[in-house]
Amino acid sequence: MSKITAFAEKVLSDKRIKYLFVGGSAFLLEYGLFLILNSTLNLLILANVLSFIVGLVYSFVLHQKWTFAGDHKHDPRKQAASYLLLALINVVLTSFIITLLVDSLGILPFIAKIICMLLVVAWNFLILNKIIFKVAAVN
Numbered sequence: 001m002s003k004i005t006a007f008a009e010k011v012l013s014d015k016r017i018k019y020l021f022v023g024g025s026a027f028l029l030e031y032g033l034f035l036i037l038n039s040t041l042n043l044l045i046l047a048n049v050l051s052f053i054v055g056l057v058y059s060f061v062l063h064q065k066w067t068f069a070g071d072h073k074h075d076p077r078k079q080a081a082s083y084l085l086l087a088l089i090n091v092v093l094t095s096f097i098i099t100l101l102v103d104s105l106g107i108l109p110f111i112a113k114i115i116c117m118l119l120v121v122a123w124n125f126l127i128l129n130k131i132i133f134k135v136a137a138v139n
Helices: 003-012 015-041 044-067 076-104 109-132
Strands: none
Touching: 003 015, 015 044, 015 109, 044 076, 044 109, 076 109
């Protein structure tokens, strides 16, 4: 095995790298859709919610099947319900924060969205890794 292949396998086996890859691609999908919807519909909250839902489904599937793959402590239905609850909390918080940033602080919507998404990245990794996709202890 070449050194490059060994390095790539090592990097791609790290769940933090996988999380960032899935998160980055979900970001591109969600953010791109947000820009399109906000510019065509001109409805900030609707664009935020719809783009968030698309990013949510995409990221859940990839996180469950790849990023945090393993013998999980919780069954897939409970994971999906927990992920959905986290997403609902995220969408309420980000809608509040994005509205505050745009309406009260005059920040442009596309910048406010990035700020919100960065906040979500930080707290979601901890919750996903330690609670929702926690791997069962091996006895």
